[in-house]
Amino acid sequence: xxxxxxxxxxxxxxxxxxxxxxxxxxxxxxxxxxxxxxxxxxxxxxxxxxxxxxxxxxxxxxxxxxxxxxxxxxxxxxxxxxxxxxxxxxxxxxxxxxxxxxxxxxxxxxxxxxxxxxxxxxxxxxxxxxxxxxxxxxxxxxxxxxxxxxxxxxxxxxxxxxxxxxxxxxxxxxxxxxxxxxxxxxxxxxxxxxxxxxxxxxxxxxxxxxxxxxxxxxxxxxxxxxxxxxxxxxxxxxxxxxxxxxxxxxxxxxxxxxxxxxxxxxxxxxxxxxxxxxxxxxxxxxxxxxxxxxxxxx
Amino acid sequence: xxxxxxxxxxxxxxxxxxxxxxxxxxxxxxxxxxxxxxxxxxxxxxxxxxxxxxxxxxxxxxxxxxxxxxxxxxxxxxxxxxxxxxxxxxxxxxxxxxxxxxxxxxxxxxxxxxxxxxxxxxxxxxxxxxxxxxxxxxxxxxxxxxxxxxxxxxxxxxxxxxxxxxxxxxxxxxxxxxxxxxxxxxxxxxxxxxxxxxxxxxxxxxxxxxxxxxxxxxxxxxxxxxxxxxxxxxxxxxxxxxxxxxxxxxxxxxxxxxxxxxxxxxxxxxxxxxxxxxxxxxxxxxxxxxxxx
Numbered sequence: 105x106x107x108x109x110x111x112x113x114x115x116x117x118x119x120x121x122x123x124x125x126x127x128x129x130x131x132x133x134x135x136x137x138x139x140x141x142x143x144x145x146x147x148x149x150x151x152x153x154x155x156x157x158x159x160x161x162x163x164x165x166x167x168x169x170x171x172x173x174x175x176x177x178x179x180x181x182x183x184x185x186x187x188x189x190x191x192x193x194x195x196x197x198x199x200x201x202x203x204x205x206x207x208x209x210x211x212x213x214x215x216x217x218x219x220x221x222x223x224x225x226x227x228x229x230x231x232x233x234x235x236x237x238x239x240x241x242x243x244x245x246x247x248x249x250x251x252x253x254x255x256x257x258x259x260x261x262x263x264x265x266x267x268x269x270x271x272x273x274x275x276x277x278x279x280x281x282x283x284x285x286x287x288x289x290x291x292x293x294x295x296x297x298x299x300x301x302x303x304x305x306x307x308x309x310x311x312x313x314x315x316x317x318x319x320x321x322x323x324x325x326x327x328x329x330x331x332x333x334x335x336x337x338x339x340x341x342x343x344x345x346x347x348x349x350x351x352x353x354x355x356x357x358x359x360x361x362x363x364x365x366x367x368x369x370x371x372x373x374x375x376x377x378x379x380x381x382x383x384x385x386x387x388x389x390x391x392x393x394x395x396x397x398x399x400x401x402x
Numbered sequence: 403x404x405x406x407x408x409x410x411x412x413x414x415x416x417x418x419x420x421x422x423x424x425x426x427x428x429x430x431x432x433x434x435x436x437x438x439x440x441x442x443x444x445x446x447x448x449x450x451x452x453x454x455x456x457x458x459x460x461x462x463x464x465x466x467x468x469x470x471x472x473x474x475x476x477x478x479x480x481x482x483x484x485x486x487x488x489x490x491x492x493x494x495x496x497x498x499x500x501x502x503x504x505x506x507x508x509x510x511x512x513x514x515x516x517x518x519x520x521x522x523x524x525x526x527x528x529x530x531x532x533x534x535x536x537x538x539x540x541x542x543x544x545x546x547x548x549x550x551x552x553x554x555x556x557x558x559x560x561x562x563x564x565x566x567x568x569x570x571x572x573x574x575x576x577x578x579x580x581x582x583x584x585x586x587x588x589x590x591x592x593x594x595x596x597x598x599x600x601x602x603x604x605x606x607x608x609x610x611x612x613x614x615x616x617x618x619x620x621x622x623x624x625x626x627x628x629x630x631x632x633x634x635x636x637x638x639x640x641x642x643x644x645x646x647x648x649x650x651x652x653x654x655x656x657x658x659x660x661x662x663x664x665x666x667x668x669x670x671x672x673x674x675x676x677x678x679x680x681x682x683x684x685x686x687x688x689x690x691x692x693x694x695x
Contacts, residue, residue: 125599126500129496129499129500130500130503132492132493132496133493133496133497133500133503133507133511136489136493136511136570137507137510137511139567140510140511140513140514140567140570140571141510143522143525143526143528143529143567144525146525146528146529146536147525147528150528160534161534162531162533162534162535162536163528163534163536212420212421212424213421215417215418215420215421216417216418216420216421216422218417219413219414219415219417219418220418222407222408223407223408223409223410223413223414224407224408224409225414225415231418231422234422234425235421235422235425238425238429239681240677240678240681241429241433241674241677241678242624242628242677244628244631244650244653244673245436245628245650245653245670245673245674245677246429246432246433246435246436246670246674247650247653247654247657247670248436248653248654248657248658248663248666248667248670249431249432249433249435249436249439249667249670250428250432251658252432252435252663253427253428253431253432253435254428257427268424268428269428271424271428272424272425272427272428272429273425273429274421274425277421292407292408296408301408302408302410302413303413305408327515327516330518331516331517331518331519333518333519333520333631333632333635334631334632334635334654337635338658349518349520349521349632352518352520352521352523352524352632352636353520353635353636353640355524356524356527356636356639356640357639357640359527359639371524372528375521375524375525378518378521379516379517379518379521382516382517382518383513383516383517385516386512386513386515386516387509387513390508390509390512394512394575394579397572397575397576398575398576398579398580
C-alpha cells in the first residue's frame with residue numbers, strides 16, 4: 105500500500121514526504137526551462153555590452169550598460185540604405201501585419217462560418233469543400249505563383265499584398281464552424297420566435313457568445329501574422345515596408361559582411377523587440393491561448 | 403447546417419463573398435498556376451515560355467542535387483519530429499506530476515511558442531558563432547571542431563537543434579493538456595492495478611495520449627517541412643552554398659533566386675502531392691480513432 109501514496113497523482117495525501125523522484129522531476133523541469141531561457145538571456149546580455157567586447161569575447165557573464173543606448177539606436181536609426189527601416193517603422197509594420205491578419209482572418213472566418221452553419225444554401229456543400237480544401241496546402245507550397253499573382257495585381261510592397269494572401273486559408277473558418285455547431289439550437293429558435301432576424305442574431309447573440317473563442321483565435325492569429333517570414337521576405341523589397349521579423353534577414357546579412365565591428369548590440373535589440381510582443385501576449389493570456397490552441401484541432 | 407436555420411437568400415452569399423474571393427484569387431489561382439507552369443519551360447530572359455510536357459518532372463527525378471535535398475529533408479524531418487515530440491512528452495509528464503510550481507513551469511516551458519523561427523535561427527547564430535559561441539566552445543572542449551556554415555554535418559546539426567528548441571513548446575502544450583484531460587478515475591484505477599510508475603505510464607497514459615501524439619506527429623512533420631524555412635535561411639545567413647537545405651528552401655532558391663519557374667513549380671507540385679497524401683492519411687487515421695473511442 106505504501107506505493108500508492110508514492111504517486112503525485114493523488115495530491116490529497118496529507119503529509120508530503122521527501123522523495124528523490126520528486127527532486128528528479130523538478131531537476132528535469134528546471135533544466136528544460138533553463139534551456140528554453142538561456143538563448144534569450146545571451147541575446148539580452150550581448151545587447152547590453154559594447155560591440156567591441158562582444159566581437160572579441162562573445163557573450164559574457166555580466167550585463168553591460170549599453171542597453172538603453174542600443175535601444176535608442178535600434179529604434180530610431182535606420183540600418184539599411186534608404187533610411188526608412190528604423191526599428192520603430194518596422195515595429196509599426198509588424199503591428200499592422202499582426203493586427204490586420206488577426207482581424208481579417210477572424211472577421212472573414214466568422215462570416216463564412218455563420219453562412220455555412222446557419223443558412224440553407226443550395227451550393228453549401230460545394231462552398232464548404234471549396235473553403236476547406238485550403239486547409240490542406242500551406243502557402244509555402246504555392247509561394248512562387250502566389251508571388252507572381254501578387255505582382256500582377258500590383259500589390260508588391262503594399263499592406264494588402266502583405267496581409268491578404270496570408271488570409272487565404274480557412275483555419276479560422278473551420279474553428280468557428282466547429283464552435284457554432286456546438287451552440288445549442290434552441291437559441292436560434294428562441295431568437296426567431298422573438299422576431300430576431302439573422303443579422304440581429306449574429307451580432308447580439310452569437311458574437312457575445314463567442315467572446316472567449318474570438319480572444320483565443322486572436323492571440324494565435326496575431327502571433328502567426330507577426331512571425332511571418334518567407335512571405336514578407338518576398339513581397340516587401342522596399343525597406344520602409346519591412347517588418348521586424350523580415351528585418352532579421354537584413355540584420356543577419358549586415359552582421360556577416362565587412363571589416364567593421366558588427367553592430368551586435370543593435371541587431372540583438374531588434375531581435376528582442378521582434379520577440380517581445382508575441383511572447384508577452386502568449387504569457388499574459390495563457391489560459392485563453394492554450395484553450396484556443398488545443399481545441400482548434402477537434 | 404443547423405436544422406433551425408435562417409432562410410434568407412442573399413445574406414449567406416454576401417457573407418461568403420469575402421472568404422470565397424480571397425481563396426479564389428490567392429489559393430486556387432496560384433495552385434492552378436503552379437500546376438500549369440510545371441509543364442512549361444520559362445525563357446530565362448523573360449521572352450515567353452514553351453510547353454515541355456513532363457520534362458521538368460523528368461529532369462527533377464534525374465537531378466542528383468534534388469535527390470540529395472530530398473534525402474536531407476527526410477532525415478531532418480524524422481530527427482526534428484522525433485526529438486521535439488520525445489522531449490516535450492518527457493517535460494509534459496513531469497509538469498503534470500509535480501504539485502509545486504506547476505503553473506510556473508508551464509509558463510517557462512511554453513513561451514518559446516511565440517518566438518519567430520528566424521529569430522530562433524538568429525539566437526542559433528550567437529550560440530554557434532565560430533569564434534566565441536557558447537555551444538561552439540562547449541563542443542570544442544569535447545574535441546569537436548564545430549564549424550557552422552563551413553561543415554555540412556555541423557550546419558545540419560545546428561538546424562536540427564534550433565528547430566527542435568523552437569518546436570518543443572507547442573508539443574508540450576498539447577501533451578500537457580492531453581494529460582490533464584485524462585480522468586482522475588482512470589488514474590486511480592491504474593494506480594491500484596499497476597504498482598510501477600513507468601508501467602503505469604506505458605500501459606495507461608501512453609495509449610490514452612496516442613490520439614494527441616498522432617495529431618502532433620502530422621503537425622510536426624508539417625512544421626519540419628515548411629515552418630523551418632526561417633531557421634534554415636537565418637542559419638546559412640541567406641547564402642545556402644553547399645549547406646544542407648530542405649525541399650521548400652530549394653523551391654525558393656530555384657524559383658526566386660535562380661528564376662527557374664518551371665523547375666520550381668514542378669517541385670511545388672511534388673510538395674503539394676506530398677502534403678495531400680499526408681492529410682488524407684491523417685483523415686483516415688482520425689476516422690479509425692473515432693471508431694475505437
